[in-house]
Amino acid sequence: MHNSKLDYSSLLLSDQLLLRVFSKLPISHLVSTSLVCKRWLFLHGRLVQSLKLLDWHFLESGRLFARFPALTQIDTVPSSCLRLAPNSGVLLSFKPSSFFSLPISSSTSSTHHDDLSSDRIHQGLHLIAQKYPNLRRIAVFGASEYGLATLSDTCRTLQELELHCCGDLSLKGISGCVNLQVMKLTARMDGGFFTTSVVVSDIGLTILAQNCKRLVKLELCGCEGSYDGIKAIGECCQMLEDLTFHDHRMDAGWLAALSFCPNLKTFKLRSCKSIDSNPGLDEHLGVCPMLQELHLERCHLRDMKSTKSLFLVCGNVRDIVLRNCWGFQDDLFALASLCRRVKLLYLEHCSLLTTGGLESVLLSWKGLQRLMVVSCSKIKDNEVTPELASLFYVLKELKWRPDTRSLLSAELEGIRMWRKGGKFFTSLKG
């Protein structure tokens, strides 16, 4: 009656069934189940879809493809531009949205002190393209035109591309990336190991615009270029919704080209030393028709003319987010009232702004619904006027923490706002 010991053991379960079981396990338990036997270890590899490569040799030796045959997202940047300890191999992340990652030490004992030549990178990209033709996302450092061409011609489903240290010439290789939706292009790296003079200029931007017409999100880091390049992007990439400039080095006058982007919804400037040194006449600036969000982080905003031009171009914006911006004084902030449809304002670490300056702009915005003020040291509770307080009364959402010792609740009691205490207290308690 008793069947042999091996009957009904998991060894008889098909790969498919075992994979289904593993895919139901929470990520933190996947490690212990992968250690049970070789077969389970390799099956776990088939579940992994996203991976950060720390050792280029892991790719060249083919072990990457044997262990993880089902990858759709690869980040090769750490392996090609960082020099790590010899025993670091692969960093795994099981799903793009999860924060769980496991370092696996590789068995290679050689230390890689030689630079990764562009030939090696090309070879590696060729292998990746062959083994993962359904690749959806990849981050590459120092790719040449040929490497990118191999990738883009084979991986037709590529949707997200992150190119580091890539210049105009290399961009010629992306002609096959017709389905690309998200692109992050870094021309220079801040500090770090490489000071190559890789340049992304209007040439590169135009190549990008003409080839990747389905682009939805674009981030440009350290790129040069000018009005013409941005205009080309605006005219060719009609579906572009999200544009970010990180430490841009654009020529004067580029801001006016922003109005060529018909569907741009979110515009972000990060770590920019200036906005636009010479934006040109106000009448020629245009307006971004569909813009909804404007984010400025760690930017230098001392220049009245360029700040005014920015707010003019972004006149339709609904959400304004200002974080850690230098030089943002009252008179500069007053220009924000050029935007007539603002519903949300988020201020963080704007230490030159005073309550009076804030108030004059807030009161000019009739449609304001949400206000968040965090760590703005010159904004004081005792300077909140009754008009401002009554504005707070009608807001849908208020987060008022200009400094940690804010005693707004006590102040509001003094002007008989205590009935709405619940709304204000939650933000202070939180």
Add this chain to the structure above:
Amino acid sequence: MSKIIVLKCVGHNPKDFELDEAVAVQFGCIKDLFHSDFDAESKIVVDVPMKFNSYIIGRILEFCSSRASFSSDRAYWEQDFFHPCREPNQRKRKELIAIMEASEYLGMESLVELTTQSLANYLKGKNPLTIRSLWKVEGDLTAEEEAKALAMGVAKLGH
């Protein structure tokens, strides 16, 4: 007038199960037979592979016919049918695996989901040695491979 499907189980305890349409359509592999051009009164015999014995098929059919009164399959599975518990005994483990495989063969998606989820729950939180002994798996990782995994610092074998 309605077609009859017969599941013919061989093996230690051979038995034939007659299914009516309502039950048979729950099995993906049989559903198609109803759409084909058969004589209304015919009987169709489906041979079940030897490894699925009649007890398991009987349990699955019991699942199919009795779950209608519950609000969801999962509720029926957990309360009435399988009683998932913290540590299933040997017999229950075998039964779970057998039901899983048989329902995959018969194409019953919902039952495959329930069984795989139960097995996943049993594997959760156990260290590899325990899993090997309970579920009869040969451990064949070399010391080097295990060391690599231990370097992750997440799993610790109970040596």
